[in-house]
């Protein structure tokens with residue numbers, strides 16, 4: 049039972065409004081007893097999370113009492129919750145068509161129908177309903193948020209920005225951050241067409257809305273890279289990860305690629321400097337793992353050992369850290385006798401790393417292997433955090449920003 053439902057129902061369960069409504073209607077139809085017991089029974093079922101029984105109770109109440117607005121609203125929401133969106137739409141539309149409703153009640157019923165359309169995937173109708181309601185004094189703000197969801201789902205970033213700015217005017221929570229991400233989405237679309245000038249305009253707007261936004265820094269880094277300014281690209285990537293250490297799993301492979309995969313002089317030395325700063329000063333574990341890998345590949349085993357101690361002190365130890373540890377041990381002369389066991393150990397860890405999530409949403413706990421800027425589960429922006437490093441990922445995957 050979600051808190052939203054409890055909040056919705058508790059005032060209704062108090063039944064004061066219900067009595068008032070029945071009293072008014074009772075004057076028209078005095079012969080009927082109010083089905084209050086059945087109504088409260090329905091509320092009790094809802095509180096116990098017994099949706100089917102609650103639904104049955106409310107259907108019976110509505111059959112006896114055709115007029116009560118709140119009961120119809122609950123019934124419609126229950127159908128929507130069960131996935132019976134067609135029935136929910138019918139109830140909410142019929143409710144909205146009643147001539148006796150107040151403006152606020154009609155707006156509420158229409159708003160519910162808009163949410164039904166959203167769930168049914170009929171976005172043009174949801175859009176029409178929410179647009180009609182966006183100036184409503186009672187549900188205007190929620191209608192704007194509904195519109196925002198419609199445009200986000202359809203990746204229509206220009207319209208999403210227009211609505212976002214209206215929400216910003218009305219003091220909508222986190223409106224600036226959302227709009228900044230829409231600008232970043234547009235920048236990314238321009239980058240895909242290699243139009244760096246247009247991309248930078250969107251990035252600048254994002255920065256104005258949300259100064260220091262790490263995603264915008266990463267986009268600037270990508271523009272610098274495309275323009276051949278690798279040192280600037282490296283500097284911006286570093287700045288992004290220093291601001292948001294949780295993005296290290298995204299940034300460290302890019303730093304490796306920028307230092308080693310380009311014609312930059314002293315690539316290895318500079319990469320070591322960068323990683324040492326991130327590992328030693330910023331205490332970023334992923335940087336320690338990358339540094340250990342660098343030391344292993346250049347046969348500096350004692351220096352690798354220092355990073356190994358740091359990695360193994362973490363709880364939980366990232367699988368990538370354990371894998372790097374095993375790869376380090378494999379080249380020690382003392383373990384040559386057991387090389388096949390170590391190879392099996394390495395393979396087990398590689399398989400585990402390939403199948404486990406690499407990112408987790410800090411808001412809802414969603415886990416996935418790919419980094420995305422909007423959580424697919426809770427739809428919040430910039431909440432995915434790196435939990436492990438894919439050590440053997442192909443370089444093409446690191447081009448995403």
Ligand SMILES: [Zn+2]
Pocket residue numbers: 409410411412413414423424425426427428431
């Ligand atoms: Zn989430």
